[in-house]
Amino acid sequence: MNIADPTETFRQEARELLDQLEAGLLDLEQDPSNSSLINSTxxxxxxxxxxxxxxxxxAVAEFVHEFETAFDRVRKGQSQANTALIGIALDAKDHIHRLIETPEAHIAGGAEILAALRIVVDGGTPAPAAKPAPAKSEQPASAAKTWRxxxxxPADALIYGTNPLLLLEELAQIGPCTITALTDRVPVLESxxxxxxxIGWQVDIVADDPAAAIxxxxxxxxxxxxxxxxxLATDEPIVEVAPEPVAPQPRPLIEKPEAIERPAATSLRVPAERLDELMDRVGExxxxQAxxxxxxxxxxxxxxxxIAEELERLSSGLRDTTMGIRMVPIGTLxxxxxxxxxDLSAELGKPIEFITTGEDTELDKTMIERLADPLVHxxxxxxxxxxxxxxRRAAAGKSAKGTVRLSAVYSGAEVAISVSDDGAGLDTARIRAKAEENGLITADTKLTEQELYQLIFAPGFSTAKEVTSLSGRGVGMDVVKRTIDGxxxxxxxxxxxxQGTTATLRLPLTLAIIDGMLVRVGKGRYTIPLAAVEECVELPENAAAHARGRNFLxxxxxxxPYLRLREVFATPGPxxxxxxxxxxxxxxxxVGLVVDQIIGNNQTVIKQLSRLHSGIKSFSGATILGDGTVALILDTAHLVASGQSYVDRTIEGKAA
Structure with a gap:
């Protein structure tokens, strides 16, 4: 039996909390007076x-305590959550991440971050590194108050990980104190x-007013x-949650189910490798079943x-459930x-508004992981x-603040992810000149606009005039192209x-199992992703008279437009x-795809093609049929693009 490493569990939960912290800080920068954001942070x-x-x-606890102490002034309204504060707080968040991931390493810089944080929250005046308890001789005895x-x-505090000793340590930091354990409620050993x-606790604290700190x-x-x-001086209750403590009744050794109400588990952490293995088993x-x-x-x-029908129903349900487990909202990315x-806005000195839409769009977790680098570039x-x-934006009559939009939307059997800006747009003349300079094309090469734009993704291609920390080496867009092709x-x-540029990535919903329509062309069988299919119709008899087979319905x-797959695949026979x-x-x-026969729908387990066949654009993968033979999966996006190019050529021919 594998027992989860508690340290790794903490790291996983801490990563989620740090993500929440970062999101809260960035939201707070846009809405500094939002008390809900301040409290959640x-x-x-x-x-x-x-x-x-x-x-x-x-080290994490000590650093975060100082971070929390400084940020508490914002929570109490004593300091403003401005851009400078958010920037330093984000640096502090990064430092916490490093302390958690590599606790054994000596990571410097924490003291400087905390010092800068204290300066900002104090309005520019550096605060002392620590706040030791003042000596009795430094202030009149009358200024010190003693509080009990x-x-x-709560009965479930230990179950949910509360450590009383840590709470007592925090109370001791408020001021000089005396701590006494209250054992009058401890039952006999049998109960x-x-x-x-x-055990309860009595803490006598010397402080001015510890209510907020407590x-x-x-x-x-x-x-x-x-x-x-x-x-203690006046014996007047200042904060009272329970008027009279009620001693709990001893609980039996065999506890009834209703004795402690525990919330039902809503989630379970499972290693990604187990999900991949489960999907492989479901695929087999x-x-x-087929x-x-x-x-x-x-x-x-x-x-x-x-039995076959029952197994088909069960396997279909299992497939859908497993696929649902693997589907992740793209908002997490x-x-x-x-x-x-x-950070780019601060580094380049460009004010930027970042807008995201379609965060609820779901995509296979494997796709999510591999999309991170392309979207960064x-x-x-x-x-x-x-x-x-x-x-330059002001001179062009634009708002000084630029806009970058990141969106996702379902589009048939695909998800379309777009990155757009409201900048100057692509300079086609400069792209062509750079392509000719790099030997990608010749001066007399005729290219459509889309073909010219695709040159941006060539290895080593860059229109930057100089190499900077962000661009100029022609590596990033090449990475985007290779990843998306994969x-x-x-x-x-x-x-x-x-007015700007938009880059749209069109991706299949999943890389694992899809519903497919099995068709026959000659003696070959092919699978069309069912989500891309709109309808099926008979090919009119008079269409057979056209020799080339590319026409319109x-x-x-x-x-x-429709394509005869017999001609596309050079299928022999009538x-x-x-x-x-x-x-x-x-x-x-x-686009319409002309086939000889529609065999029916089936569950399709996608198998990737080998590198030897990676250049064949009409197919996106293969699947194993029930009889053990292989059927190729048609790449509908490529075939639709082929049909659209035929339409464009037809329109150009008529115009000529």
Missing amino acids: FRALHTIKGSGAMFGFT LVFFL LDPEVPH DDVFLFLRDNMELKLTE LVIA RLSQIAALSSDTALKT FSRFRRLVH LIRNAVDHGLESAD LRGTIELSTVPG DIRGSLV AELHQKVVIVSSGEGR
């Missing part, structure tokens, strides 16, 4: 501090429950605990047919780029090359001079008498 810090101390990350705090933790904190210590426990704070099950269904179809055994744009390119400086996706570029008043046309779509385009 403070809670994230408080949780990281408590968890870090619990799991032995002492009595508290009992003692080790998961319940039976409230911070018990931030996550106040709702369910007993707590009373009294000034789908292939075996084989069984084919055998059952050829048999007259009713019982076998019933989009949130990473807010910090990137924030596209966003950096948009900020560095696309957006002009504030002066994901069976496509890249489209569109630009309007003076009238689909309810709309002309749709065509079937009654051919079918499968109308597929990709993005805004549609």
Whole structure:
């Protein structure tokens, strides 16, 4: 049995909290007076501090405590959450991340970050590194007040990881104190429950007014605990949550289910490798089920047919459930780029508004992981090359603040992810000149605009006039192209001079299992992704008279080009008498695919083609059929683009 490493569990949870912290800080920069954002940021810090101390990350707990102390002034309205504060707080967040990931290494810079943070929250005046308790001789005795705090933790505090000793340490930092354990509620040994904190605590604190600081210590426990704070000089209750402590009844050794209410688990951490392995097993099950269904179809055994149908239903449900587990909202990826744009804006001196839409669009987790680098390069390119400086934007009649948009939307069997800016647009003349200089094309080479734009993705291509830390080496866009090709996706570029550029990535929803339509062309069988199929129609008899086979169909008043797959694949033998046309779509385009026979729908396990076949653009992969043979999966995006290019050539021919 594998037991999860608690340290690694802490790291995973800390990464999520740090992501929340970063998002909160970036939101706070846009809305500095939002108390909800300030409180959520403070809670994230408080949780990281408590968890870090619990799991032995002492350096993390100490650093976050100082960070939290400085940020507490913002929470109390004593300081403003301005751009300078957010910048230093983000540096502090990065330092916490380094301390968590490499606790054994000596990581310098923490003291400088905290010093800068204190300077900013104090309005430019450096604050002392620590606040030691003042000596009795430094202030009159009358200024010191003694307070008595009595508290009992909630019954489930230990179950959820609360450490009373850490709470007492935090209380001791408020001021000089005397701590006494209250053991009058500890039951006899036979009734003692080790998961319940039976011991209470009395803490006598010397301070001016510790109520706010005590409230911070018990931030996550106040709702369910007993707590009373009294000034000993006057014996007047200042803060009282439970008027009279009620002694809990001893619980039996065999506990009834209703004795402690524990929230039902809403999530479970599972290593990604196990999900991949599960998907592989489901894929093999789908292939075996297809084989069984084919055998059952050829048999007259009713019982076998019933079992095959039941297994098909179960495997289909298992496939959908497993696919659902692997699907992740793309917003988890989009949130990473807010910090990137924030830092680029500061580095380049360009004010930028970053807008994201479509965060709920779901994509296979494998795709999400591999999309991070391409999107980083596209966003950096948009900020560095696309957006002009504030002066140039003002001269062009634009707002000084540039805009970068990142969006995702479903488009048939694909997800379209777009990165757009409102900058100057692509300089086609400069792109062509640079391509000729690099020997990619000759001076007399004729290219369409889209073909010219695609030269940007050539290895080593860059229009930057000088090499900087962001661009100039021609590496980034090459990485984008290779990664998207590896994901069976496509890249489209569109630009309007003076108004901006949009890069659109079109990607399949998943790399694992899809619903497919099995068709036959000659003796070969092919699979079309079912999500891309709009409808199926008969090929008109008079269409057979056209020799070249590329033509148009009238689909309810709309002309749709169609391709004869027999000609595309050079299939030998005569065509079937009654051919079918499968109308597929990709993005805004549609095309009809002429096939000999539509066999039916099936679950398709996608297998990647070898590198030897990577240059074949008409196919996006292959699948194993029930009889053990292989069927190629058609790349609908490429075929639709081929049909659209035929339309463009037809229009140009008529215009000529």
